[in-house]
Amino acid sequence: MQTLLARLEKGGIGPKAMRKVVQDLAYAAVEAHDRIDAHQQEQISSWKARAGIGRRPARAERATRSKRKPPLHEKVGRDRWFKKPCPRCHAAKDKECINDDKIGGGSLRQTLHDERLQSAPPLLWAEPVGGPEE
Ligand SMILES: [Zn+2]
Known part of the structure; x- marks a missing residue:
């Protein structure tokens, strides 16, 4: 998990690759949930927000609505x-x-x-x- 965080912080990766790393990070965080401190948790949350993980893309939402x-x-x-x-x-x-x-x-x-x-x-x-x- 530290490796993933370090990789994100170093920057220089495209948005798609970043999303992938953040996703891996999110999974790792779930597995290691009792070993994560508050600061790490904060970092992970902010990366997730930046990558748009955890909220549904607007496009998918619209599609669901029109199909209802x-x-x-x-x-x-x-x-x-x-x-x-x-x-x-x-x-x-x-x-x-x-x-x-x-x-x-x-x-x-x-x-x-x-x-x-x-x-x-x-x-x-x-x-x-x-x-x-x-
Ligand atoms: Zn009634």
Whole structure:
């Protein structure tokens, strides 16, 4: 591990090679976790930050987001589930769900509970959101 740190500190290696060394260093640090002092730990953390290890690259994050499944509340037409009370928070029909899990601010949820959305008639799920207003 000292060798790896020394190599990083000497500099003169490209970003790709540096990343590799930092990665090795991170693994070595995990193995030697009880023999590392605070100063070494600090060095390792700062090298990891410099090499961008430990945080997900923005590009990968975006890809994950675009691949995600649309949430239920986007799939189920709003007017459908409003006709039923919520099985979870017992919000009455035509009422928004109660914000019991503190998603967003306010006392009412911005989206309804999945339980309520799932209680919508399955046949209607295939309908596009924002269909004709009734
Ligand atoms: Zn609810």
